[in-house]
Amino acid sequence: MSILQATQGIHDWIIEHRRSLHRMPELAYREERTSAYLRSVLEGLGIEVQGGLGGGTGMIADLGPKVGRRIALRADMDALPITEDTGLDFASETPGAMHACGHDSHMAMLLGAARVLKEREAELKSPVRLIFQPAEEGGAGAKRMLDEGVLEGVERVFGLHVWPGLASGEVGLRDGAFLASAGFFEITITGVGGHAAMPNLAIDPVPVAAQVITNLQNIVSRERDPFGANVVSITQLQAGDAYNVIPREVKLAGTLRSLSLAEQDANAERIREITTAIASAHRCTAEVSFPGTIYPPTVNHPGALAIARRFADAELGGWVHNPQTMGGEDFSFFAQEVPGCFAALGIGDRAKGTDVSLHNPKFRVDEDALPVGAALHVGFALGV
Numbered sequence: 001m002s003i004l005q006a007t008q009g010i011h012d013w014i015i016e017h018r019r020s021l022h023r024m025p026e027l028a029y030r031e032e033r034t035s036a037y038l039r040s041v042l043e044g045l046g047i048e049v050q051g052g053l054g055g056g057t058g059m060i061a062d063l064g065p066k067v068g069r070r071i072a073l074r075a076d077m078d079a080l081p082i083t084e085d086t087g088l089d090f091a092s093e094t095p096g097a098m099h100a101c102g103h104d105s106h107m108a109m110l111l112g113a114a115r116v117l118k119e120r121e122a123e124l125k126s127p128v129r130l131i132f133q134p135a136e137e138g139g140a141g142a143k144r145m146l147d148e149g150v151l152e153g154v155e156r157v158f159g160l161h162v163w164p165g166l167a168s169g170e171v172g173l174r175d176g177a178f179l180a181s182a183g184f185f186e187i188t189i190t191g192v193g194g195h196a197a198m199p200n201l202a203i204d205p206v207p208v209a210a211q212v213i214t215n216l217q218n219i220v221s222r223e224r225d226p227f228g229a230n231v232v233s234i235t236q237l238q239a240g241d242a243y244n245v246i247p248r249e250v251k252l253a254g255t256l257r258s259l260s261l262a263e264q265d266a267n268a269e270r271i272r273e274i275t276t277a278i279a280s281a282h283r284c285t286a287e288v289s290f291p292g293t294i295y296p297p298t299v300n301h302p303g304a305l306a307i308a309r310r311f312a313d314a315e316l317g318g319w320v321h322n323p324q325t326m327g328g329e330d331f332s333f334f335a336q337e338v339p340g341c342f343a344a345l346g347i348g349d350r351a352k353g354t355d356v357s358l359h360n361p362k363f364r365v366d367e368d369a370l371p372v373g374a375a376l377h378v379g380f381a382l383g384v
């Protein structure tokens with residue numbers, strides 16, 4: 001039996017777990033029920049689990065030989081703060097939380113792979129480590145687990161993401177940078193508040209903020225290689241709340257993205273320099289911070305990618321070059337540490353309504369693609 005036949009043989013089992021997980025979405029670092037659910041399924045398969053990682057909800061499970069360089073397979077566990085609007089009978093039972101990025105499917109596919117790998121444990125040449133991580137959505141759960149040593153002894157790591165932009169069942173394997181480095185910035189420009197009729201007696205931070213916004217546009221358009229890919233978007237702007245009062249401060253916030261880590265570092269530095277220079281030129285002060293952790297770009301390693309491509313060619317009818325995206329993914333922390341491959345699994349089918357974008361309240365998954373993703377995990381682990 002081929003690996004795909006094996007995962008297709010447990011199609012209903014994978015979908016049952018995916019739907020159970022879909023009903024009980026939990027936000028970043030609060031994946032307690034999810035974690036307990038996964039543990040009980042894995043233990044039911046006879047797989048020992050080590051939990052309490054990544055702030056409490058993360059877990060790993062090892063299969064195969066005790067010695068040798070490990071292969072790691074990763075799934076993320078957190079949901080998004082979105083209220084589901086799909087009308088599905090297994091829709092989220094928690095208002096304000098939804099698996100709108102497909103992480104329920106990622107977990108279910110890794111469970112499917114675990115089941116097949118457990119059945120074929122004797123065939124495993126290398127130890128296999130399953131990684132279930134919390135808080136992919138902005139919380140850098142992967143970084144936290146990495147710092148706890150989950151990649152110790154790991155030779156290569158594999159992960160995948162459901163992808164509405166690819167036809168259902170298609171496997172996207174992009175060389176080099178696939179997803180962008182992503183980070184956030186917050187700016188506070190402080191002047192001196194006062195009566196709006198007497199601006200000379202105040203130091204108005206509002207026109208200063210306007211100049212900062214305009215000048216930050218120059219980073220990408222004038223300073224970066226036009227063949228590169230960078231984004232600086234200001235998405236929040238808060239000033240005063242009266243018609244006739246000059247506010248003391250203005251707050252701005254936004255996101256910075258790049259497919260190059262060096263350019264991303266430079267983007268962050270230039271946001272700080274331009275903002276503080278403009279503020280001081282106009283007698284204001286500026287504070288610039290980058291809350292959270294800036295995700296590096298997700299870059300596929302040629303060796304790890306080759307393994308996935310060989311398997312897709314041999315058993316899944318081939319693969320496609322999926323487009324790059326300026327979305328971010330904290331799998332990048334793992335792929336920075338050891339050779340990694342992050343694949344896109346097509347779930348898009350217009351007739352089934354599964355071509356809606358990620359992070360949308362109407363996001364849906366074509367579940368018929370899930371055995372393909374489970375097979376990719378297994379194939380990568382077996383190094384076929």
Ligand code: NI
Pocket residue numbers: 101102103136161
């Ligand atoms: Ni995601």
